[in-house]
Amino acid sequence: MRGLVGLMLLAALPCAAQDDVAEEDGDMMTVTTAPVQEDIQLDCVFDRECLEDEGCTDGGFKPFLDAHAGGLDPEVLMVEANLVADAGTVFMMGARDRGRLSLSGGDFEARHLLTVAGDGAARYTVHYAEGPMMVSYLGRCEVAQ
Known part of the structure; x- marks a missing residue:
C-alpha cells in the first residue's frame, strides 16, 4: 500500500507544482526526475487475436515495448512507454506494480x-471509436534480449 500511495503522490506532484507560481521547473518531480529510475524493454508475442465476439484465431502480432519508469519506491513506478509495431508507434502511460505492468494510451479514434x-502473460486490447470495434490479443511479453 505504501508504494501505491507514493505512486499517487508522484502523479499529483506535477499538478501541485503547476499551481505553485513560485515553483521552479527544476524542482518538479516527473517520471524522468524521480529518485528511482528504470528502463523497461519487452518483446511481446501475441499468438491469439480476437475480433469483437467472433472468437479468437491464430495471430502473430509482435510489438516491442520501449519504456522508462520512475518513482519513489522501486516496487511501484509510473511508466511512460512506446509500443512499437509494424503499423506504427503508440505512446502509453501507466504503472508498474511489483512486476506487473498496466499501460494505456492512443487517441480518441483508437484507445489502447x-x-x-508478473510471469509475462499479457493482454493487449484496442477499442476503435468507429463502429465501435474491439480487437484483443492474448500472448506474452518477456524482457528483450
Missing part, C-alpha cells in the same frame, strides 16, 4: 490497453 502479469 496493455496489461502484463
Whole structure:
C-alpha cells in the first residue's frame, strides 16, 4: 500500500507544482526526475487475436515495448512507454506494480490497453471509436534480449 500511495503522490506532484507560481521547473518531480529510475524493454508475442465476439484465431502480432519508469519506491513506478509495431508507434502511460505492468494510451479514434502479469502473460486490447470495434490479443511479453 505504501508504494501505491507514493505512486499517487508522484502523479499529483506535477499538478501541485503547476499551481505553485513560485515553483521552479527544476524542482518538479516527473517520471524522468524521480529518485528511482528504470528502463523497461519487452518483446511481446501475441499468438491469439480476437475480433469483437467472433472468437479468437491464430495471430502473430509482435510489438516491442520501449519504456522508462520512475518513482519513489522501486516496487511501484509510473511508466511512460512506446509500443512499437509494424503499423506504427503508440505512446502509453501507466504503472508498474511489483512486476506487473498496466499501460494505456492512443487517441480518441483508437484507445489502447496493455496489461502484463508478473510471469509475462499479457493482454493487449484496442477499442476503435468507429463502429465501435474491439480487437484483443492474448500472448506474452518477456524482457528483450
